[in-house]
Amino acid sequence: MSDQQHNQAGFDAGPLPPAGTRPHETYVHGHHWRDRWEEADGAKLGMWLFVCTELLLFAGFFCAYAAFRLMYPDNWHEASRYYLDWKIGFINTGVLLFSSWTIVMAIRSLQLDKKFAAFIYLGITNACAICFLFLKITFEYIPKWQLGKLPGKYFNYPNYGPADPAVIDSTTLPEPAGPLVDAGHAITNGATDMVASAMNSGVMDVLPIAAKAGEEAHHVPMPHDHIFMSVYWISTATHGLHVFIGVVLITWLMFRVMGEHYGPRRYTMVENVGLYWHVVDLIWIFLFPLLYLV
Amino acid sequence: MSDHHAHYLAGKGSTGKTIMSWVWTYDHKKIGVMYLVAVLMMFFLGGLAALGVRAELFEPHYTEFVNDDGQVVADTKGYKGAGSDFVVPEGTTPEQRGVMFPNITVTTVETNPDTGERTEGTKTVTGNNIYNRAFTLHGTIMVFLFIIPAVPAALGNIFLPIMLGAKDVAFPKLNLWSWYIYLFGGMFAIFALIQGGVETGWTFYTPYSSTTEWGNVTAMVLAAFILGFSSIFTGMNFIVTVHKLRVPGMGWFDMPLFIWALYATSIIQVLATPVLGITLLMVVFERTFLIGIFDPALGGDAVLFQHFFWFYSHPAVYIMILPGFGIISEIIAVHCRKRIFGYRAIAFSSIAIAAISFLVWAHHMFTSQSPVANVVFSALTFLVAIPTAIKVFNWISTMYKSSIAWTTPMLYACFFLFCFTIGGLTGPPLATLAVDIHLHDTYFVVAHFHYVMMGGTVLAFVGGLHHWWPKFTGKVYNETWATVGGWIVFLGFNLTFFIQFFLGTQGMPRRYATYPTDIPAFEIMHKISTVGSWLLLLGFLIHLFVFLHSLLAGKKAARNPWGGLTLEWETETPPLEHNFEREPVMTHGPYDYDTARPVNADPALFPMPTDTPKAH
Amino acid sequence: MSHSNDHHAGAGEGHQQDHHLHVxxxxxxxxxxxxxxxxxxxxxxxxxxxxxxxxxxxxxxxxxxxxxxxxxxxxxxxxxxxxxxxxxxYDKAVNTIVLASSLFAISLFLGLTLMDLAVRDSIEPYEAGELTPGGTKQVIRQSILRDEAGHGNAHEGEDHSADDNADDGHADEDHATDDQANDM
Structure with a gap:
């Protein structure tokens, strides 16, 4: 554990400014710590341990994912391409990455004693988090809920064989009941349509939308689709819960920043919430390709 | 001002203030004492359940196994006094057939999985089912509420910062949170208990746990989930404390071995417990949203649950035993008054056990996983024996040619060595694939893990409690009666569990409420075991009275009654609010009995090797 | 209040005492x-x-x-x-070590679990899903049919009854364990 780890790549901006009277400058460290820097180091180490627990928590989902992928590879692939729309995932990935960057910038602003900039950056982070949840709920959860694409036993297999609109419109199959019925069309394109209409084909047009491969349009419900949706729901919902907790934490930080509790001499809490937020990002970096793409 | 110089147990002027000073304390010692009280209460609660289980097994009773059509497909032949051609006497009810536990009627809420509609009803719980609840209660309480927090959260909390020369743990508020989360989780467990209990066993194996209609499983699983947080927070706190708050001059290898053991424990707590969290959360999802991941009826995989569960729960076994190792290292060094043999070997073996603990979990699954994985895990399991044996050899080497003071803690350390060695050596047979297939889920396994958990951790815990009792309560306990209690516990323990090795090898399975009388040996052995459990109760009651007597009428303890060299003996008895008058200075290592004179101790009582010529 | 030079952790990971701003x-x-x-x-x-x-x-x-x-x-x-x-x-190495230890645990968790699942039927055939309604494609077909029946558009009576049977069988299996335990 080298003492010199701090000084790398010339990020040293010189000695601390003289202490003043603002709360973050007059802050007194806990009585059992040697000084506030030791306290900050300890807090950060504690946060890293917490980061470990978060990673291991999500490892459970990844393990379940991998196990079933191993057992039902074709089904998993089909379900991934068929039930989930990568475009939402893609936008959300960008949103999260951007929010990760802004929270880093918030820390930088605090180090430079720019309270207002930090506030704005935190605000942007928060907006991104809320945007993530909004996109997720509006364009994924609600349509899936309506279509009966729920986890496990609540998963509704469609009342027809191949999920091809042409087949559904024919009279060979019984008329399905309830909202599941015209799920027929919506299942293939539902989420996409909703996004497209909602965004007025503005955002979506600039994205490199790959044409859906032919075989996906002829998706046959496979026996373990509901397990895929179980993994999808529990992992994204747990991730979403973490995003929500992040919103709460960042909102609290924004108040604290405005109260001048954080500055060049004290920004550990912002750093630690930042670490938490990056973990949320990290998890999504893996969830996105695994669930939506492959 | 007076805060800093009063000892931590001192009142705060008024009763209300004193109570608040406990409820809202950031003092690691107070939190540790609260943990200790809770943990001991849980020990007695779990012990009562165990006594019930043993009492039920005192004699066999007749049980019919009925299929769905109500036909008797099997029974435990040999209702008392009847031969194998048993006919149920006319007019007998199940209660009259020798079942100890009575039938009870409970209200149930059934949820229709399709409509989500909930209907209330009543259901009769048979005596046998209550037996299932009793052993589940015993298991869950002992594992999640007693043994995991017992040493780290109670004794560790009190002594880890003092032994490091720190004023507190790294995150005192988190420490308090951890305690209240423990209470909250404990309340969930008690709630599940009051609701009628859980019958899944502490392992919550799916699909039974995820499909059984007894809704208490959800509460119990949530309890374990919440308790996991408490455990994680304690672990995080200890790791950071050890890294950052050692007193100046104390290097890693100047730390007492108890700290090393707690450090290794904390690593496991932080790295393994989250997986338990997600596993139990998934069981809750299974039960509420029927996600089917662990349910074969829905295309899931029940063995996957076992992997998830044991990935935590096997390392958890080391969460339980490693602090016990730490206590034994302390006790043996102090009461043998000798430099501990192989300090680094003991320290590193703790870390090695922590690392290996993540490699061996599937030896709990030799009958359910794939044969290839069996071979791999069987081979890996033997690795654990190495660091564990290193410790035992080092302790014995420390005792060799030392001047042993036969105090109660030392007595317990010897009991530990005896019982833990038996427990440890019965591990390799279980790790051997071919043997395990025979012994799997028999009383051999029960005896094995009780020898490790009770003969190991519990005996070490009780020993440690006596060792540090004068320090953290400031009172002397009655050595004579404590010794008597210790011997009774030791005899009772061996009576209860040693016989179970034989029960197991002869084929008595775990978790059955009864057994056939066709095999008379079963009944004799079960009777011996049950009598042993009563002796255990007697022994622990003696200890309880010794402790209560000490608290109420004990004399004031000296600052360093055992002549220990670690830092906790340098402070006041009981310790000050902020542990030390001034920051301690490291003048000697924790076990330098040949070169350093214990602080605050009577030199006549604890002479240096150089003081007097050797007697022989 | 702030940093002072008279304390120094002798434990080998003493903090850099001369505090500069690391932006x-x-x-x-x-x-x-x-x-x-x-x-x-x-x-x-x-x-x-x-x-x-x-x-x-x-x-x-x-x-x-x-x-x-x-x-x-x-x-x-x-x-x-x-x-x-x-x-x-930019941080102290200890944070990286902490992360590495968690990655070590994760790799063991995933690696060894998947190892078991991957070689599950390598020596003896593993019969997953044999007793599992919902575990095979065929049964899903049944459930599809059941859905049809359940929606009140009973086109074919045979299907309907077949479904009911399947359904009952399933339910019985679910509760068998409990019943047995309760009757013990």
Whole structure:
């Protein structure tokens, strides 16, 4: 554990400014710590341990994912391409990455004693988090809920064989009941349509939308689709819960920043919430390709 | 001002203030004492359940196994006094057939999985089912509420910062949170208990746990989930404390071995417990949203649950035993008054056990996983024996040619060595694939893990409690009666569990409420075991009275009654609010009995090797 | 209140006492962010790519290859996030060690569990799903039929009854364990 780890790549901006009277400058460290820097180091180490627990928590989902992928590879692939729309995932990935960057910038602003900039950056982070949840709920959860694409036993297999609109419109199959019925069309394109209409084909047009491969349009419900949706729901919902907790934490930080509790001499809490937020990002970096793409 | 110089147990002027000073304390010692009280209460609660289980097994009773059509497909032949051609006497009810536990009627809420509609009803719980609840209660309480927090959260909390020369743990508020989360989780467990209990066993194996209609499983699983947080927070706190708050001059290898053991424990707590969290959360999802991941009826995989569960729960076994190792290292060094043999070997073996603990979990699954994985895990399991044996050899080497003071803690350390060695050596047979297939889920396994958990951790815990009792309560306990209690516990323990090795090898399975009388040996052995459990109760009651007597009428303890060299003996008895008058200075290592004179101790009582010529 | 030089942890990880301000740099973070976005686009692009044409040869990208590509990109992305955004590159090594230990645990967890599942039927055939309604494709068909019946459009009576049977059988199996336990 080298003492010199701090000084790398010339990020040293010189000695601390003289202490003043603002709360973050007059802050007194806990009585059992040697000084506030030791306290900050300890807090950060504690946060890293917490980061470990978060990673291991999500490892459970990844393990379940991998196990079933191993057992039902074709089904998993089909379900991934068929039930989930990568475009939402893609936008959300960008949103999260951007929010990760802004929270880093918030820390930088605090180090430079720019309270207002930090506030704005935190605000942007928060907006991104809320945007993530909004996109997720509006364009994924609600349509899936309506279509009966729920986890496990609540998963509704469609009342027809191949999920091809042409087949559904024919009279060979019984008329399905309830909202599941015209799920027929919506299942293939539902989420996409909703996004497209909602965004007025503005955002979506600039994205490199790959044409859906032919075989996906002829998706046959496979026996373990509901397990895929179980993994999808529990992992994204747990991730979403973490995003929500992040919103709460960042909102609290924004108040604290405005109260001048954080500055060049004290920004550990912002750093630690930042670490938490990056973990949320990290998890999504893996969830996105695994669930939506492959 | 007076805060800093009063000892931590001192009142705060008024009763209300004193109570608040406990409820809202950031003092690691107070939190540790609260943990200790809770943990001991849980020990007695779990012990009562165990006594019930043993009492039920005192004699066999007749049980019919009925299929769905109500036909008797099997029974435990040999209702008392009847031969194998048993006919149920006319007019007998199940209660009259020798079942100890009575039938009870409970209200149930059934949820229709399709409509989500909930209907209330009543259901009769048979005596046998209550037996299932009793052993589940015993298991869950002992594992999640007693043994995991017992040493780290109670004794560790009190002594880890003092032994490091720190004023507190790294995150005192988190420490308090951890305690209240423990209470909250404990309340969930008690709630599940009051609701009628859980019958899944502490392992919550799916699909039974995820499909059984007894809704208490959800509460119990949530309890374990919440308790996991408490455990994680304690672990995080200890790791950071050890890294950052050692007193100046104390290097890693100047730390007492108890700290090393707690450090290794904390690593496991932080790295393994989250997986338990997600596993139990998934069981809750299974039960509420029927996600089917662990349910074969829905295309899931029940063995996957076992992997998830044991990935935590096997390392958890080391969460339980490693602090016990730490206590034994302390006790043996102090009461043998000798430099501990192989300090680094003991320290590193703790870390090695922590690392290996993540490699061996599937030896709990030799009958359910794939044969290839069996071979791999069987081979890996033997690795654990190495660091564990290193410790035992080092302790014995420390005792060799030392001047042993036969105090109660030392007595317990010897009991530990005896019982833990038996427990440890019965591990390799279980790790051997071919043997395990025979012994799997028999009383051999029960005896094995009780020898490790009770003969190991519990005996070490009780020993440690006596060792540090004068320090953290400031009172002397009655050595004579404590010794008597210790011997009774030791005899009772061996009576209860040693016989179970034989029960197991002869084929008595775990978790059955009864057994056939066709095999008379079963009944004799079960009777011996049950009598042993009563002796255990007697022994622990003696200890309880010794402790209560000490608290109420004990004399004031000296600052360093055992002549220990670690830092906790340098402070006041009981310790000050902020542990030390001034920051301690490291003048000697924790076990330098040949070169350093214990602080605050009577030199006549604890002479240096150089003081007097050797007697022989 | 603030740092003082008279204390020094003798434990080998003493904090640097001369405190300077270590400001998170702007440009590297922005570049990392842009690279992360580009990698995300790349991962989407490769996932939707089913074959590569090299001259006249068409190389099909298999499912395994897709997973490997996606995971490799994800690992690179997470390394960037960890190193730069989470400051591991600038922090004390102990944080990296902590992270590495958790990755060690995760790799054991996933690795050994998947090892078991992967070799499950390597010596004896493993019969998963034999007793599992819902475990096979055939049974899903049944449930599809049951859905039809359940929606009140009973087209064929046979299907209806067949479904009911299947349903009952299933329910019985679910409760068998409890019943047995309760009657013990």
């Amino acid at each position: 998170t740099p702007f440009a590297p973070m922005l570049i990392v962010f842009i690279v992360l976005l580009a990698l995300t686009a790349l991962t989407v692009y490769t996932a939707n790519l089913h074959h590569i044409d090299v001259g006249n040869t068409r190389i099909e990208i298999s499912g395994t290859a897709h997973i490997l590509i996606a995971l490799t990109i994800a690992v690179v992305k997470s390394a960037l996030v960890l190193g730069f955004f989470m400051h591991l590159l």
